[in-house]
Amino acid sequence: MTDLHPRLRFKGFDRKPSLESLESITKKKISYGIVQAGPNFEGGMPYIKSTDLNSELILSRLECTSPEIAKKYSRSEVTSGDIVFSLRGNIGISRIVPESLTVANLTQGTARISLKKGFVAKYIQEELRTLRLKRRIHSVSKGSTFQEISLADLRQLEVLVPDCQEQQKIANFLSSVDSKISQLTEKHRLLKDYKKGVMQQIFSQKIRFKDDDGNAFPDWEEKHFVDAFTRVITKNKENNENVLTISAQKGLVSQLEYFNKSVSAKDVTGYYLLEKGDFAYNKSYSKGYPMGAIKPLKQYSKGVVSTLYICFRPKNGYNEAYFEQYFDAGMLNREIAKIAQEGARNHGLLNVSVKEFFDDIKLTVPHLKEQQKIAEFLQAIDKKIDGVSEQIKQTKEFKKGLLQQMFV
Structure with missing residues (x-):
């Protein structure tokens, strides 16, 4: 039999927690919600979908149903302090809630x-998230790929319950940890927003840097892509097996690290061989990269x-670190859109000609030393993020x- 004594307890609490079914500790019968909420009804009753549970429940993020539907399904109303599962x-x-x-x-x-x-x-709520309980949930859930649990099984799920004072002590402590996580998450969001705003001003030249003597750098110059970059078409004759893929967050990473397996062809000698500092452009569009992502190795x-x-x-x-920031800010999107052909998206792949990419795309480029200043400034923000x-x-x-x- 499982030992119901948690390994970590607050001082002064010795009573062994009890196992209680969810049904026995609820004051209202656990029930389903609205069968069909209908289209979003402005000014109506807000309702909570399972996807809304992926983040904190905030009124402004919820859709609303009509007063008629809300009245019909009044049994599914929730109030402050209820748990939505x-x-x-x-x-x-x-x-x-x-x-x-x-x-x-x-x-x-x-x-x-x-x-x-x-x-x-x-x-x-925290007890409902424990691994012990999740194993129980999965054991009674229906389906292999898309899983669900019935209300009957949910009602009979057992939770570990210490006395009320210990519950409150644990809850207060975990709330303080959650508050810290929320504060850090908000700080992270604000830093990213700040960087995004600063990048827009830098690359539109509303913000300019000066040299170490306080003098202005020369005006930015318009260049064709081929003026700034050399195409890399070196084939993998050395049979290097470090096959890379582009991750939006990590850049060029090993397929083994990203997918936990290789998804490349068995023979990779025909692949392009990149060296540290080289860039690769993946012509497939993805979230945050409508014209594809460009990342350095x-x-x-x-x-x-x-x-x-x-x-x-x-x-x-031409400074690698500067252009890493330039590309990641989406500054090439408009130029790529100009050369992307009609019917460009073929299974997510943009139809972009290599020749047009190098010959037709234009860049407005600052002096090398200003490139370095910009890169250092933005990298300092990245370090904070x-x-x-x-x-x-x-x-x-x-x-x-x-x-x-704290939880068995």
Whole structure:
């Protein structure tokens, strides 16, 4: 039998927690939400979908249903302090309804858990997220690829319940950790927004840098792409097996690291061989990269990519770090759109001619020393963003470790 004593307890609490079914600790019967919410009805009753549970429940983010439908399904109304639980797809995810949503409805893919007096919602929510409970949820869920749990099975799920004071102590402590994560997440968002705004002003030349003596740099010059970059078409004769792919977040990374497997051809000797500092352009559009992503090779001394990529390296007088920022800001999108042919998207692949890419695309380029100043400035912001990202990661790991010890 599983030992129900958590490994980590607050001082002064010795009573062994009890196992209780969800049904026994709720004051209202756990029930489904609206069967069909209809089109978004401005000014109507807000309702919560399972996808809304991926982030904090905020009124302005929710769609609304009509008063008639809301009245018909009044049994699915939730109030502040209720727990909304996902029944389908990402089963087990849950959110506590905040005070700003004192009345709202649920869609059918979610369930309402209204707790009896003496049970702390924050504690029960964290218990619903434990690995022990998730294993139980998955064991009773229906389906292999798209999983769901029935209301009958959800009602019979057992949660570990200490006394009310210990629940509150745990909940308060975890809330403080969550608050720290939220603050760091907001700081991360603001830094990214700040960088985006600064980049727009720098690359539109509304912000200019000066040299070390305080003098203005020369005017920016218009160049064709071929003036600044040399195409890389070196074939992989050395049979380098470090096959790369483009990640929006990490740049050019090993397929083994990104996919946990190689998705390349068995023979990669025909691939392009890149050296550190070379760029690769993936003509496939993706989220945040409507005209495809351009990334430099930074993590490895060498690597190979498919010949579907357009590869190039900066000529003398053109700073790699500057152009990494320039490309990532989407400054080439308008130029690429000009040369992308009619019917350009073929399974997500843009029809971009290599010749037109080098000959027709134009760049407005600052003096080399101003390129370096811009790159250093933006890299300093990146360092701050990465630092906050690491803080978020560490705080989440800290919370995960606590949960593993506080909850059986």
